[in-house]
Amino acid sequence: MSALTSVIGFPRIGSNRELKRSIESYWKGTSTLEDMQATARELRKKHWLLQKEVGIDLIPSNDFSYYDQLLDTSMLLGAIPQRYNRLSLDAEDTLFAMGRGYQGERGDVTALPMKKWFTTNYHYLVPEIDDSEEIKLNSTKPFDEFSEAKELGIITKPVLIGPYAFLKLARRPEGAPLTFDKGLVNAVARVYAQVLSRFAELGAQWVQLDEPYLVLDKSDGDLELFKSLYSKILPARDTEKASVKVLLQTYFGHIADIYETVNLFEFDGVGLDFVEGRDDNLAALKKFGVAQRTTIFAGIVNGRNIWRNNYADSLGVLDAVNQITDRVAVSTGCSLLHVPFSVEGENGLHPDVRKHFAFAVEKLQEINEIAALSELDEAALKDSRELADNQALFDGHRVETDSKVAKRIEALHHSDFTRLPERKERQAEQREELALPLLPTTTIGSFPQTREIRAERAQFRKHEISEEQYDTFIKQHIDGVLEKQERIGLDVLVHGEFERNDMVEYFGQHLNGFLFTKNAWVQSYGTRCVKPPIVWSDVSRAQPITVSWSAYAQSRTTRLVKGMLTGPVTILNWSWPREDVSHKLQTTQLALAIRDEVLDLEDAGIKVIQIDEAALREKLPLRRSDWHKLYLDWAIPAFRLVHSGVKPTTQIHTHMCYSEFNDIIKDIDAMDADVISFEASRSDLTVLDAIHDAHFETEAGPGVYDIHSPRIPSEAEIETRINEILDKMEASAVWINPDCGLKTRGDAETWPSLEHMVAAAQAIRARLER
Structure with a gap:
């Protein structure tokens, strides 16, 4: 047996x-x-x-x-904040209100904070308990599902x-x-x-x-x-x-x-x-x-x-x-x-x-x-x-080593990981070169991807339309989103990323060493699913990835357009990594590939380049004693390798998603980016205390509203958030942006929210400049 x-x-x-x-x-x-x-x-x-x-x-x-599942546990224990109970919704809709917020005839409430589930790309809803809540058995869900299985003849665990x-x-x-x-x-x-x-x-x-x-x-x-x-x-x-x-x-x-x-x-x-x-x-x-x-x-x-x-x-x-x-x-x-x-x-x-x-x-x-x-x-x-x-399956070598990649890594010198001049000097040059206003406004990168856009991309993938037809379609959407951004007054624009199916898979499709699946979806949060690519062999850049789209967008406006890239640590963390070589080696290979893209963007006239490291914190070892020796000592240098070769006047941004940043805030500063944007709205801006205490040198854009919720924040609400940020940060170091990319939102909530964000920033800017 x-x-x-x-x-x-x-x-x-x-x-x-x-x-x-x-x-x-x-x-x-x-x-x-x-x-x-x-x-x-x-x-x-x-x-x-x-x-x-x-x-x-x-x-x-x-x-x-x-x-x-943790949100279900809150429901089971009756740990439901009163603002949700006051909506008088049924159990499922109360659960959804806690998970994604609610805005309707019964009220207007934001969602619970959302954080990464330990070192995974799954997100949980943070339970909230106050003195007024009575902890008691409040749900029959676990018992109902056990009985459901029992009726099928299965005694579950x-x-x-x-x-x-x-x-x-x-x-x-x-x-x-x-x-x-x-x-x-x-x-x-x-x-x-x-x-x-x-x-x-x-x-x-x-x-x-x-x-x-x-x-x-x-x-x-x-x-x-x-x-x-x-x-x-x-x-x-x-x-x-x-x-x-x-x-x-x-x-x-x-x-x-x-x-x-x-x-x-x-x-x-x-x-x-x-x-x-x-x-x-x-x-x-x-x-x-x-x-x-x-x-x-x-x-x-x-x-x-x-x-x-x-x-x-x-x-x-x-x-x-x-x-x-x-x-x-x-x-x-x-x-x-x-x-x-x-x-x-x-x-x-x-x-x-x-x-x-x-x-x-x-x-x-x-x-x-x-x-x-x-x-x-x-x-x-x-x-x-x-x-x-x-x-x-495990006898011998599954794949051969790419000798060109190996030689490039062997030739790396410590100077390849250091950007000069130092950040304060660079920031002064960038202020003069870029001529941005106080509290510059921008977005994280992506804009809503409609059913029409997804269908057009699918047709192109199936060779049902020509490359010329597809390019024309994408350029029309870039033109449209640039016009809308200019109209509402954003200071630094993005091209919208309409050509991208995913911020990791899209890059993998332009790199050597990756494989892709049709249906290997994994839940990230709520109904949001991701389809990670597979790192199969040594990685290198097969061809320029984003340069043509960013250059086109910049040619269509006099305002600055950010080049949008995904960083090496995030690409690895949001892919299925190899198990036959170290994560450090795979990340270094990716860093060299993205470095090539950064330098090509700069040569194409892009003056602001965002290299997203949304998942940097995600794979931080759970034991503090392992943080540096097993992860940060190679993850931070990998990011520096990506951007160390650019001019002082080229402004490097990065972005980080739902994670606890406070305990590694100095390591984030050591990434040596010029600007960082990060999730903050669902964590009540608690990271600001860490930024203040660490004398953070990187300019920062704490997200002023939650894009993972369909609700539209008011101008007054965002003004309050900005004022809370300014209580802890110098205005000259603050950027104004949403929490994350807008790909999964609809136009109906995206544009009113951004209009309110820009109006709030401009109102506070006018007050500060009096």
């Missing part, structure tokens, strides 16, 4: 993004709430039955969400964000961390105890509590918080009426510094990540052993990359764990939410290439095969066809 198998979580968007389309149809009013609910039920059924057919023992439920992670990720209304007073801790623990008791009554055998925050460094009181919560929760698993096993699930790293305490609690299962936390988790097991009632759920199938699992490596890990305990289950390293649905249908990839990849569906089979192989003796393993076929 094979070892127990478990999946932490499964993608919920569907094989063809059915959930996205259903929800967006409901938002537009073209379908009903019942239609959306029916689509959700059908997807859950399909995914449960698929896992059952493969043979997974512990199939998750409640990993489904209309928007975000309900999954919930754990109480420790929930409280550590929650914030007070003003954005400050929670203080964990006894009343709050007891109330949260009481709800989770009720949840366990209810699942026991329903017939659940296992309940999974996700505690990824345990892999972070611990601050004062964290250990006591964890102990206080679980000492109250765990007794609920054992009652006179029924019992349920509790799996404490961790991922994204190791828990070596708290494993001893975890072990003392004798959870029925402890999920450990042996993909990202392998050595430290193994060391902790060896040092402290495994409690008598505990099964170790060994996370050995990577839930964050698409390459096939190396069975020999995974079997080695299982063997090491089995030497400590014989109670071992085979699991994913984290939820499969972070990978595409299935390789099936990716016929654009050659079979010799496609065989190297495993998406969510294929990873289910990997779990089962590894579990079965782990039960074989040495002789049987030698005769195993599954193991032999797998090892054939």
Whole structure:
């Protein structure tokens, strides 16, 4: 009999993004709430039955969400700020109001803050708890979905964000961390105890509590918080009426510094990540052993990359764990939410290439095969066809090294990473050269991509129209968006990026070394999905990428037009990276390719160049001791390599998305850009304190309104935001811009919002210049 198998979580968007389309149809009013609910039920059924057919023992439920699992947890606990309750909406619409804001007949509220989920490109909604909220069991969703699966003959393993992670990720209304007073801790623990008791009554055998925050460094009181919560929760698993096993699930790293305490609690299962936390988790097991009632759920199938699992490596890990305990289950390293649905249908990839990849569906089979192989003796393993076929993928070199790229990297000198003169001198030259007003206004880069634009691009891709016809179409849209920007008074314009399907895939299509999929979509936030390209081999620039479009746009206006590029760290972080060479090497290759593009833009007369590093913070290691040696010491130089060769008067911008910037603000300054724009509206501008305290030298544009919400901010609202920025920053160092690009918004909300932004900036500028 094979070892127990478990999946932490499964993608919920569907094989063809059915959930996205259903929800967006409901938002537009073209379908009903019942239609959306029916689509959700059908997807859950399909995914449960698929896992059952493969043979997974512990199939998750409640990993489904209309928007975000942590937002669902807030709903479950009744942590719903009063401004949303006052709207008097039903449960789904309240959830959507919290996720994306609401502007209508019932009121006008902004969305909850949105942050990156640890080191992934998935975003969660930050729970908000104030003193007026009563924490109580407020939703039946987890129980309803368990019962739904039970009617199909499947006893699932309900999954919930754990109480420790929930409280550590929650914030007070003003954005400050929670203080964990006894009343709050007891109330949260009481709800989770009720949840366990209810699942026991329903017939659940296992309940999974996700505690990824345990892999972070611990601050004062964290250990006591964890102990206080679980000492109250765990007794609920054992009652006179029924019992349920509790799996404490961790991922994204190791828990070596708290494993001893975890072990003392004798959870029925402890999920450990042996993909990202392998050595430290193994060391902790060896040092402290495994409690008598505990099964170790060994996370050995990577839930964050698409390459096939190396069975020999995974079997080695299982063997090491089995030497400590014989109670071992085979699991994913984290939820499969972070990978595409299935390789099936990716016929654009050659079979010799496609065989190297495993998406969510294929990873289910990997779990089962590894579990079965782990039960074989040495002789049987030698005769195993599954193991032999797998090892054939890893014997020898998959691709050859590009000697030209290797020689270029070898020739790099430390001067290639340093821009001269120093920033203050450059900024003075740029003010004279660019002649921009106080509080210059701009956007982040992209403008709405309509159905018409997407259809035209698809026709061009299918060779249904000529290149000349396509170019004419794109130029007409560039002309149109330039005219609109000039009309509303923006100071630094953009060409709109109408030729781009995606800020990463578009660049990959013009670089050597990348592969592309048809349908490998992954959820980023809400209904927003991305389709990352694949880094297959060494990377170099195949041809100029953006130069012709930027040069055309600049030729059509007397105002400055920004050249728009994606930076090397973001391209790698938002692609599927290689596993056979280091991230540092791949990023350096990308940096050289984008450097070529920067210099060509400058030669074409572009005086302002934005190099987006939206994902720089995203892959920062979770342990502070690893920040520099494992990441920043090569990520920051890679960005500097991109722009170090430009003239002093060429202004380099960068942009960063939803992340916590405060703790690396000095490293961001060390990127040596001239201007940075970043998300700030959903975080209540808390980054401004860090900018002030760090004596930040880079000019900055904290986003003054949230583009991920359909609501239109008023001019007065934006004036208030700008005044808050000016309380912490010198006006001469401030830019005015939205949070992010406008690609996913519609014209109906984009242009009124920008008009209000420009009017607010001009009003404050006039006041300052009196």
